[in-house]
Amino acid sequence: MFGRRGLTPRHRLGQNFLIDLNIHDLIAEQAAVEPGDMVLEVGPGAGALTALMAGRGARVLAVEVDPGMAALATEAIGAFPNARVLNVDALASKHAVQPEVLEMLARGREGRPYKLVANLPYNIATPLIMNLMVDDANRPGLIVVTIQKELGERMMAKAGDAENSSLSVILQALADVEIARVLPPSVFWPRPKVDSAVVVIRPDPAKREAVGDLAWFHRIVRDVFLYRRKALRVVLAKLAPEGVDKPAIDALLESLAIPGSIRAEALEVPRWLALATALKQSWGDAKPADMEGGEGEG
Secondary structure: OOOOOOOOOOHHHOOOEEOOHHHHHHHHHHOOOOOOOEEEEEOOOOOHHHHHHHHOOOEEEEEOOOHHHHHHHHHHOOOOOOEEEEOOOOEEEOOEEOHHHHHHHHHHHOOOOOEEEEEOOOOOHHHHHHHHHOOOOOOOOEEEEEEEHHHHHHHOOOOOOOOOOHHHHHHHHHEEEEEEEEEOHHHEEOOOOOOEEEEEEEEOHHHHHHHOOHHHHHHHHHHHHOEOOOOHHHHHHHHOOOOOOHHHHHHHHHHOOOOOOOOHHHOOHHHHHHHHHHHHHHHOOOOOOOOOOOOEOO
């Protein structure tokens, strides 16, 4: 099919096409795709999963940046008026979803929850999922995606794990995360060099309520992880607004029974929640200082 159209996978776009149709069925089953659902799919490729979900009666918005693949996916859904392919980049930037995608999604779901169901291109998975999860207006009701197994494990990492990161903390603070199936390279074309996984993320309204100010929580977790190898009290001293000294930070940490010498990766999610809440109460509306020269979120 690709050869006849003069199409080849584009590594720059993270394209590895899922060629095992049994896995398409597994994804649709894990997402419980059914009539009346609104589904966002990013990276539909030739449209096999798109057509499968549309055939189950769901309304599907498939977003494909590659014009050639968008044309193939459009052909694949020709018999389904309940599906549409949008030929744009799903991300406007690393920190924002494309407004056109959100606008079309809003019209389709009419205020009801929607599902993100996709074989995600590897290079878009983290920013897309993170941007949607921290957006109260556009958070999916369910996410079922195929991503790198390593990324799935990082999403599930616990305090003390080397893989623990701001992504781990924020996702687990908002949702339940599980790996439904590990996939070998042989079910993709071209074959990636690593294993993949079908990952299920179930946002939990009760968890979201416990977070409180989500923008603040996101900022604190992200910024502290920029210096993941430094002691927490040192990082908070860098973040603190003017007038907050180290003794005040030490006192706050002591009140939470959090050692000042602990590192970001060793904090459990409940302690992150407590820390962010206490910092918000202590620092008020003061914006945390911008962090420069960090080590990366890991």
